[in-house]
Amino acid sequence: MPNSSLTKKHGSDRPESSGSVLKSQRSKLVQSSGKRLKDFEVSVPIVYGNVAFWLGRKASEYQSHEWTVYVRGATNEDLGVVIKRAVFQLHSSFNNPTRVVESPPFELSEAGWGEFEIVITLYFHSDVCDKPLNLYHHLKLYPEDESCTMSTKKPVVVESYDEIVFPEPSDAFVARVQNHPVVNVPRLPAGLNLPSPVQVEDVEKRKRGDTKDSPLTQWFTNFSEADELLKLAAARQQVQAHIAKLRRQLTLIDGQPQQSKPTPE
Amino acid sequence: MDAKDILGLPKNAIPIAQEKKSRPPKEPQRKPDGISREVYMLTGGVAPLMPSIDASQLKKRPPSDEKVTWQWLPFTNSARKDNLQLYHWVRVVNGVPPTGDYPFAKYNKSVDVVKYTDEEYEKHLTDPKWTKEETDLLFDLCQRFDLRFVVIADRFPSPRTVEELKDRYYSVSRAILIARAPFPTDVAGHPLAKEPYNAQQETERKRALSMVLSQTKQQERKDAEVLAEAKRIQESRMLAKRDTKMPKKGHYDGAEEQELPSASDAGTENADRTALPSDAISPSTAAPNAAADNATIPASLRMLRVYLRTYALEQMVQAASSSAGLRTINRIEQTLQDLGVNLKPKVPTKAVCAEHLELRREILTLLNLQKQLQYKEAEGSSLRDGSYADPPGTPKHSYHAGDQDRPFVPEPLSFGGDRVGKRDQKRKANALPPLYLCFEFSCRWSCYEQQHFLISVVLFQGPGRLSEAPSSPATKRARKQKADG
Numbered sequence: 220m221p222n223s224s225l226t227k228k229h230g231s232d233r234p235e236s237s238g239s240v241l242k243s244q245r246s247k248l249v250q251s252s253g254k255r256l257k258d259f260e261v262s263v264p265i266v267y268g269n270v271a272f273w274l275g276r277k278a279s280e281y282q283s284h285e286w287t288v289y290v291r292g293a294t295n296e297d298l299g300v301v302i303k304r305a306v307f308q309l310h311s312s313f314n315n316p317t318r319v320v321e322s323p324p325f326e327l328s329e330a331g332w333g334e335f336e337i338v339i340t341l342y343f344h345s346d347v348c349d350k351p352l353n354l355y356h357h358l359k360l361y362p363e364d365e366s367c368t369m370s371t372k373k374p375v376v377v378e379s380y381d382e383i384v385f386p387e388p389s390d391a392f393v394a395r396v397q398n399h400p401v402v403n404v405p406r407l408p409a410g411l412n413l414p415s416p417v418q419v420e421d422v423e424k425r426k427r428g429d430t431k432d433s434p435l436t437q438w439f440t441n442f443s444e445a446d447e448l449l450k451l452a453a454a455r456q457q458v459q460a461h462i463a464k465l466r467r468q469l470t471l472i473d474g475q476p477q478q479s480k481p482t483p484e
Numbered sequence: 485m486d487a488k489d490i491l492g493l494p495k496n497a498i499p500i501a502q503e504k505k506s507r508p509p510k511e512p513q514r515k516p517d518g519i520s521r522e523v524y525m526l527t528g529g530v531a532p533l534m535p536s537i538d539a540s541q542l543k544k545r546p547p548s549d550e551k552v553t554w555q556w557l558p559f560t561n562s563a564r565k566d567n568l569q570l571y572h573w574v575r576v577v578n579g580v581p582p583t584g585d586y587p588f589a590k591y592n593k594s595v596d597v598v599k600y601t602d603e604e605y606e607k608h609l610t611d612p613k614w615t616k617e618e619t620d621l622l623f624d625l626c627q628r629f630d631l632r633f634v635v636i637a638d639r640f641p642s643p644r645t646v647e648e649l650k651d652r653y654y655s656v657s658r659a660i661l662i663a664r665a666p667f668p669t670d671v672a673g674h675p676l677a678k679e680p681y682n683a684q685q686e687t688e689r690k691r692a693l694s695m696v697l698s699q700t701k702q703q704e705r706k707d708a709e710v711l712a713e714a715k716r717i718q719e720s721r722m723l724a725k726r727d728t729k730m731p732k733k734g735h736y737d738g739a740e741e742q743e744l745p746s747a748s749d750a751g752t753e754n755a756d757r758t759a760l761p762s763d764a765i766s767p768s769t770a771a772p773n774a775a776a777d778n779a780t781i782p783a784s785l786r787m788l789r790v791y792l793r794t795y796a797l798e799q800m801v802q803a804a805s806s807s808a809g810l811r812t813i814n815r816i817e818q819t820l821q822d823l824g825v826n827l828k829p830k831v832p833t834k835a836v837c838a839e840h841l842e843l844r845r846e847i848l849t850l851l852n853l854q855k856q857l858q859y860k861e862a863e864g865s866s867l868r869d870g871s872y873a874d875p876p877g878t879p880k881h882s883y884h885a886g887d888q889d890r891p892f893v894p895e896p897l898s899f900g901g902d903r904v905g906k907r908d909q910k911r912k913a914n915a916l917p918p919l920y921l922c923f924e925f926s927c928r929w930s931c932y933e934q935q936h937f938l939i940s941v942v943l944f945q946g947p948g949r950l951s952e953a954p955s956s957p958a959t960k961r962a963r964k965q966k967a968d969g
Contacts, residue, residue, distance in 0.1 A: 262793065262834065264833070343790070347790075348789045348790045349789065350788075350789045350790055352790050352791070352792070354792070355702070380830065380831050380832065381792050381793055381794050381832060382792065382793035382832065382833060382834070383790060383791075383792060383793075384790065384791055384792070384793055384796060385789065385790050386785065386786055386788070386789075386791075387786075442830065442831045443831065444831050444833045444835065444836060446831075447829055447830060447831045447833075447836045448835060448836060448839060450824070450825060451825065451829075451836065451839040451840060451843055452839070454820075454823040454824070454825045454843055455839070455842065455843050455846060457823060458819075458823070458843065458846045458847055458850055459846060461850055462846065462849055462850050462853060465850065465853040465854060465857055466853065468857055469853065469856060469857055469860065472857070472860045472861065472864060473860070
């Protein structure tokens with residue numbers, strides 16, 4: 220019997236989940252959140268990085284750039300279904316260097332002059348994972364190549380693609396996000412019964428968390444898996460061809476050890 | 485002297501104000517006397533490298549009954565065998581020059597390398613892996629280079645590792661020591677007899693060390709995290725065990741039990757790992773489903789509730805190359821670059837990571853085949869013309885290591901069948917010199933294997949590739965000098 224679903228408000232259709240039962244269950248959930256799906260993983264493709272605009276004439280000594288650091292869905296979908304909160308640890312010279320973003324989109328804008336490493340800690344909803352995850356991003360304000368002059372129109376953009384992997388996720392989580400575009404859920408094993416999905420919180424109450432209409436969207440990098448796969452396939456072909464050639468040469472040498480030279484022709 | 489002096493700023497009003505401001509509220513340590521403030525600030529409060537002497541000490545007069553002069557006097561050095569006489573300045577007190585040996589002569593230590601007779605060799609020292617000539621040569625080199633085995637290994641004509649050489653040297657010394665002693669108990673306390681050299685352990689130790697040293701900060705951090713997590717799990721399991729006395733119903737126990745095996749797997753795995761980092765995180769070999777070595781996720785990952793795909797890839801790359809040496813890993817990465825593939829995928833999806841791992845695995849196969857082929861070729865050639873004193877089988881000393889090591893150099897390079905033939909012709913044409921040159925070259929440079937690799941790249945990456953231009957020994961010498969300088 221699955222017990223994992225956390226109903227914060229309402230929406231559970233199981234008869235036994237009255238409030239008191241749930242509360243007592245939740246205390247146990249801290250240790251083990253329901254039934255876990257073995258040999259199964261759910262992943263969330265994300266992109267994290269920063270966009271930095273040079274302020275040009277408005278730049279002062281300590282505030283030469285305005286930048287935004289963020290964690291977004293790889294296709295700009297709302298990460299709020301998985302991530303509850305993001306904490307950005309800024310350089311200690313900022314006021315309140317620990318910035319907490321409680322709702323999506325998980326982004327933070329600041330002004331400054333220096334580059335430094337930002338630690339982004341992601342906290343997940345309680346049915347997803349009780350452990351936080353750290354991302355490390357080196358804030359970039361100045362363009363890499365000297366030839367590229369600083370302009371106020373074109374920002375410096377540095378983004379990394381990655382995937383958050385949840386091995387052996389709880390069935391409640393899988394049920395909840397099964398059809399959500401932000402999450403990669405592989406085909407479920409046959410005969411698996413998921414509990415009916417339960418909303419973490421009211422959808423209507425939340426503001427939109429996706430980054431599709433963000434003013435920064437035009438600067439976002441496009442990450443193409445297909446390109447990467449093609450490149451790898453080409454490389455593998457080359458290596459395999461070479462392996463085959465070497466094998467031929469080896470057999471030739473083995474075949475005529477007393478001969479003067481092995482000439483594979 | 486101060487920056488303000490240089491700038492010609494007034495010394496009073498402003499600097500004082502600045503000094504006051506820049507001084508931290510509470511000074512952690514007082515600046516020692518005798519160091520100027522500016523110099524002390526540069527050290528950032530860290531203890532200075534040079535001992536500071538109080539200036540007043542320097543001005544102290546020597547005792548008045550001593551009359552100190554410095555004189556240019558000849559001296560002999562007992563460490564020299566040629567009785568060369570040199571001069572130096574000597575502190576002479578009251579007209580009496582210091583007597584005794586040259587003070588630095590005592591630093592000329594030499595090693596007592598045992599000498600064995602032919603008879604002793606026959607009786608105690610024969611070894612199927614070593615010939616008498618080789619052993620003689622080894623002991624000769626040991627004497628010459630004072631047991632600097634890295635240098636000896638470089639000079640040694642046949643491909644022996646440092647550990648093999650040490651092993652032979654120490655086992656021979658030990659055998660002689662024991663054989664010459666009238667009673668075995670006489671030498672029982674001798675370090676050579678007490679602690680025999682363990683070549684296998686040494687090799688293992690070096691491999692583990694290079695593994696640890698080549699870890700990145702991030703990996704270390706992750707390791708620490710994983711260990712902390714393992715500890716936490718262990719603690720919670722202890723708690724759970726204590727709690728089982730109080731029966732709990734339903735899923736709770738079940739879930740705990742389900743988690744136990746994997747957690748304990750990972751826990752022991754991690755313990756192993758810290759003890760022997762080179763073995764990384766090979767998935768538990770006992771598990772029958774861990775057959776597809778690369779595809780399975782290392783146990784240390786499985787115990788994490790959440791991780792990044794890039795982290796998983798790093799771990800799996802490390803696990804896959806745990807058996808390979810640092811040099812091989814470097815070569816894999818070099819090959820990846822030559823192929824135009826990112827060392828770390830830009831879009832690390834599951835499929836991309838799997839492909840990436842496969843590619844690395846194939847490159848490893850490729851490199852192994854290359855090594856085999858080189859070895860076979862060398863074997864063949866030494867069979868053909870037996871005049872070769874040193875078999876060129878070792879890739880590190882090998883004359884043509886370069887073009888074989890990098891099959892995917894961006895510029896087009898033919899791997900036609902004539903390659904082998906050409907090289908053979910060339911080797912016949914200029915017989916020993918190039919080999920000899922390479923050999924000496926690598927000796928002068930390198931102690932470490934990677935450097936051998938670097939050298940071969942430096943030597944063979946040049947504009948005139950070996951496969952194109954038949955270079956004479958003279959041009960090679962020129963190139964060598966250039967690289968040397």
